[in-house]
Amino acid sequence: MVSQFNPHISVDCVIFGFIRDRLNVLLIHREHDRNGKKSHIVKLPGNLIIRGEPLHSSAIRTLTELTGLKNIFLKQFGVFDDPHRLEPEEDLQWLTDTTSMQIERVVTIAYYSLINPDHTEKHSPALLNEAKWVPVDKVPELIFDHNQIINEGLLALQKEFLTEPLCFKLLPVKFTLNHLQKIYEFILGFSLDNRNFRKRINRMNYIVPLHERQTGVSHKPAQLYSFDEEKFNELDVQHTGFIV
Amino acid sequence: MVSQFNPHISVDCVIFGFIRDRLNVLLIHREHDRNGKKSHIVKLPGNLIIRGEPLHSSAIRTLTELTGLKNIFLKQFGVFDDPHRLEPEEDLQWLTDTTSMQIERVVTIAYYSLINPDHTEKHSPALLNEAKWVPVDKVPELIFDHNQIINEGLLALQKEFLTEPLCFKLLPVKFTLNHLQKIYEFILGFSLDNRNFRKRINRMNYIVPLHERQTGVSHKPAQLYSFDEEKFNELDVQHTGFIV
DNA sequence: CCAAAAGTGTTTCGTATACACCCATGT
DNA sequence: ACATGGGTGTATACGAAACACTTTTGG
Numbered sequence: 001m002v003s004q005f006n007p008h009i010s011v012d013c014v015i016f017g018f019i020r021d022r023l024n025v026l027l028i029h030r031e032h033d034r035n036g037k038k039s040h041i042v043k044l045p046g047n048l049i050i051r052g053e054p055l056h057s058s059a060i061r062t063l064t065e066l067t068g069l070k071n072i073f074l075k076q077f078g079v080f081d082d083p084h085r086l087e088p089e090e091d092l093q094w095l096t097d098t099t100s101m102q103i104e105r106v107v108t109i110a111y112y113s114l115i116n117p118d119h120t121e122k123h124s125p126a127l128l129n130e131a132k133w134v135p136v137d138k139v140p141e142l143i144f145d146h147n148q149i150i151n152e153g154l155l156a157l158q159k160e161f162l163t164e165p166l167c168f169k170l171l172p173v174k175f176t177l178n179h180l181q182k183i184y185e186f187i188l189g190f191s192l193d194n195r196n197f198r199k200r201i202n203r204m205n206y207i208v209p210l211h212e213r214q215t216g217v218s219h220k221p222a223q224l225y226s227f228d229e230e231k232f233n234e235l236d237v238q239h240t241g242f243i244v
Numbered sequence: 245m246v247s248q249f250n251p252h253i254s255v256d257c258v259i260f261g262f263i264r265d266r267l268n269v270l271l272i273h274r275e276h277d278r279n280g281k282k283s284h285i286v287k288l289p290g291n292l293i294i295r296g297e298p299l300h301s302s303a304i305r306t307l308t309e310l311t312g313l314k315n316i317f318l319k320q321f322g323v324f325d326d327p328h329r330l331e332p333e334e335d336l337q338w339l340t341d342t343t344s345m346q347i348e349r350v351v352t353i354a355y356y357s358l359i360n361p362d363h364t365e366k367h368s369p370a371l372l373n374e375a376k377w378v379p380v381d382k383v384p385e386l387i388f389d390h391n392q393i394i395n396e397g398l399l400a401l402q403k404e405f406l407t408e409p410l411c412f413k414l415l416p417v418k419f420t421l422n423h424l425q426k427i428y429e430f431i432l433g434f435s436l437d438n439r440n441f442r443k444r445i446n447r448m449n450y451i452v453p454l455h456e457r458q459t460g461v462s463h464k465p466a467q468l469y470s471f472d473e474e475k476f477n478e479l480d481v482q483h484t485g486f487i488v
Numbered sequence: 489c490c491a492a493a494a495g496t497g498t499t500t501c502g503t504a505t506a507c508a509c510c511c512a513t514g515t
Numbered sequence: 516a517c518a519t520g521g522g523t524g525t526a527t528a529c530g531a532a533a534c535a536c537t538t539t540t541g542g
Contacts, residue, residue, distance in 0.1 A: 008252040009351055052349065055325045079323060079353050081299045105296065107253055107351075109323050163407075178494070195496070196532065203530090219492040220539035422521070439523070440505065447503090463519040464512035 005048040007101045010108040011058040012046030012146065013074075014153035015066070017117040017133060018170045021182055024117070024133040025150060026066065027142070032094050041094060043143045044150070045131070046108065048099060059111045066131055068121025073169045074111045077156035078149070081107040085145045094143070112153040114169035161187050163242050168227040174210060176222035177201055206231035249292040251345045254352040255302040256290030256390065257318075258397035259310070261361040261377060262414045265426050268361070268377040269394060270310065271386070276338050285338060287387045288394070289375070290352065292343060303355045310375055312365025317413045318355045321400035322393070325351040329389045338387070356397040358413035405431050407486050412471040418454060420466035421445055450475035 015026040032039050045066055049058040056074065063072050083105055086092045096103050117133065134140070139150060160166060167183050168175075177198055185191050201207050206228045214221035259270040276283050289310055293302040300318065307316045327349055330336045340347050361377065378384070383394060404410060411427050412419075421442055429435050445451050450472045458465035 006252070006349075008250070052327045054327060055323065055351070076323060079299065079320060081353075083296045083298060105250075107299070107353075109325075109351075176494085193532070193534085194494090195534085196530095198495075200530090214494095216541095217493080218541040220494045222494055420521085437505075437507085438521090439507085442522080444503090458521095460514090461520080462514040464521045466521055 003099070003101055004050050005099060005101060006051045006053075007048060007099070007103055008106060009055075010046055010048045010106050011055050011062065012044045012080075012108050012110050012149055013059055013062055014044060014110065014112040014150050015063065016112060016114050016136075016153075016157065016170070018183055018186070019117055019133055021186065022135045022137075023186055024135050025139060026131055027134050027139070028130050029132055030130055032097070034090075034093060034097060039090070039094075041091075041143045042140055044146045048101075048106070055109050059113075063113060066124065067115060068124045069115060069119060073114050073166075075113070075156075075160070076109060076111050078110045078152050079107060080110060080145055080149060082145065091143050108149075110149050110153060112157055114157075114166060116170060116172055118172060158187055158189070161242075165227065165229075165232060165242055168229075171227075174212065174224040174226055176214060176224060178222060180225075201225075206235075247343075247345055248294050249343060249345060250295045250297075251292060251343070251347055252350060253299075254290055254292045254350050255299050255306065256288045256324075256352050256354050256393055257303055257306055258288060258354065258356040258394050259307065259359060260356060260380075260397075260401065260414070261359050261364075262427055262430070263361055263377055265430065266379045266381075267430055268379050269383060270375055271378050271383070272374050273376055274374055276341070278334075278337060278341060283334070283338075285335075285387045286384055288390045292345075292350070299353050303357075307357060310368065311359060312368045313359060313363060317358050317410075319357075319400075319404070320353060320355050322354045322396050323351060324354060324389055324393060326389065335387050352393075354393050354397060356401055358401075358410060360414060360416055362416060402431055402433070405486075409471065409476060409486055412473075415471075418456065418468040418470055420458060420468060422466060424469075445469075450479075 017024050017026065026045060028043050028045055030041050030043070032041055045062050047058060047062055049055060055076070059074050060072065063069065063074070085108075086095065086103065086106060092103065095106075136150070136154060139147065141147065142150075157166070161184070167180060170183055171179060178194075180201070181192055181194065181197050184197075207225055208228050208231075210224045210226055212224045214224065261268050261270065270289060272287050272289055274285050274287070276285055289306050291302060291306055293299060299320070303318050304316065307313065307318070329352075330339065330347070330350060336347065339350075380394070380398060383391065385391065386394075401410070405428070411424060414427055415423060422438075424445070425436055425438065425441050428441075451469050452472050452475075454468045454470055456468045458468065
């Protein structure tokens with residue numbers, strides 16, 4: 001029987017979500033028994049592609065299984081092809097065991113994805129079992145080159161955050177300006193002046209104040225805003241330096 | 245006998261060079277006979293990778309064979325994986341004929357490269373025969389999805405041109421400011437005010453005037469400049485908006 | 489009334505933009 | 516002397532940066 005998988009190419013996803021003022025990544029934790037020897041592996045969500053499957057579909061498949069979300073933002077940011085990336089031997093063994101395939105070399109295409117964890121299907125079996133949110137600055141040692149993939153994904157994200165309106169993928173539809181600012185500060189790694197930040201935002205007519213305020217907070221409730229994507233796209237200005 | 249090639253993964257290179265105020269791409273022209281039927285194909289430089297070969301090495305191999313250049317700037321910008329990208333049938337036939345391999349599906353990793361055509365080995369056999377410089381706005385119909393690859397490479401180049409000092413890869417070591425400006429204008433697709441452009445350049449202490457001027461031109465000879473990469477790297481400023 | 493976060497204005501400085509003419513060289 | 520591209524200065528306007536206190540709510 002010929003396997004449904006293409007054993008030469010895989011897709012890995014770095015899924016970012018912002019939880020309590022910190023950027024987190026979704027990681028898969030798995031126990032593995034081999035000849036009675038137990039090992040615990042932590043890895044990025046991802047899989048060998050199915051024969052004839054577009055890479056993008058493979059990534060979507062992985063994400064939907066994990067989060068129950070449709071319409072996920074995905075961005076291909078790199079290719080990891082080191083011929084020795086599947087070492088050490090025991091990690092490769094895990095892969096051959098779980099796929100039951102002879103694996104020679106796998107080139108993986110890496111995507112990052114931005115989601116709002118509040119929107120995920122909290123009771124998806126994957127999220128309850130294997131998948132866990134981990135702050136980006138507390139990622140443990142992962143299998144293969146997955147630590148490197150996260151690092152490069154983060155760099156790509158930081159770079160594109162400067163010029164594309166990616167922040168709204170991490171935010172709820174209705175958000176406060178301070179929440180927006182926190183996301184920028186964390187991802188760019190430096191802090192912004194609150195007054196100047198708000199002045200910049202006010203100049204952007206595609207970030208629109210709603211007739212609505214926060215509720216249930218024990219302090220002055222903040223004005224809620226939303227992102228008007230249509231208005232944003234109308235401006236065909238070159239977005240060099242979005243926000244900052 | 246097992247082929248040396250990995251029939252699942254290839255590398256294609258979009259090689260840009262600036263010739264007479266225009267951006268050009270290096271394309272491979274090849275005649276192909278099949279059962280007495282001749283066809284003429286035009287394609288990007290690129291190949292199936294060799295088993296166990298890093299992608300970057302494969303790209304370098306292709307480029308060095310073509311241009312005789314060492315130390316070539318290469319940037320991976322995309323992955324082309326459409327399961328049907330090798331259609332139509334006759335194009336796929338060309339590939340199976342020339343590789344003598346059974347080809348199922350090939351995912352290609354695309355790189356762009358920036359070179360100064362003056363530095364290429366003019367008498368390299370490849371440049372004399374198959375390879376030809378073609379202005380980017382006059383690229384003919386290419387095999388497979390190679391037109392799309394060029395288009396996306398150009399978009400990636402335009403984007404990165406705004407934030408990285410890529411221009412110097414296209415220029416000779418000693419260049420004039422007007423030459424630099426022409427490159428920006430062509431690649432970004434709009435024109436720049438000469439006086440304001442020079443003012444910006446003057447503020448960059450890593451673009452240094454030499455004690456040397458142009459010779460052999462029938463007009464006022466221009467001041468020559470060079471790029472001081474060390475000085476540039478010392479500034480760890482965020483280069484949002486390099487030049488423009 | 490206290491804690492906690494929201495929200496607000498002014499000044500200073502630097503850079504972006506717009507714009508038109510003279511200069512040095514080869515032929 | 517003319518053709519060709521090289522090279523220069525000023526005035527205006529807008530946005531970036533720096534900076535500290537008052538407001539509104541829930542507990």
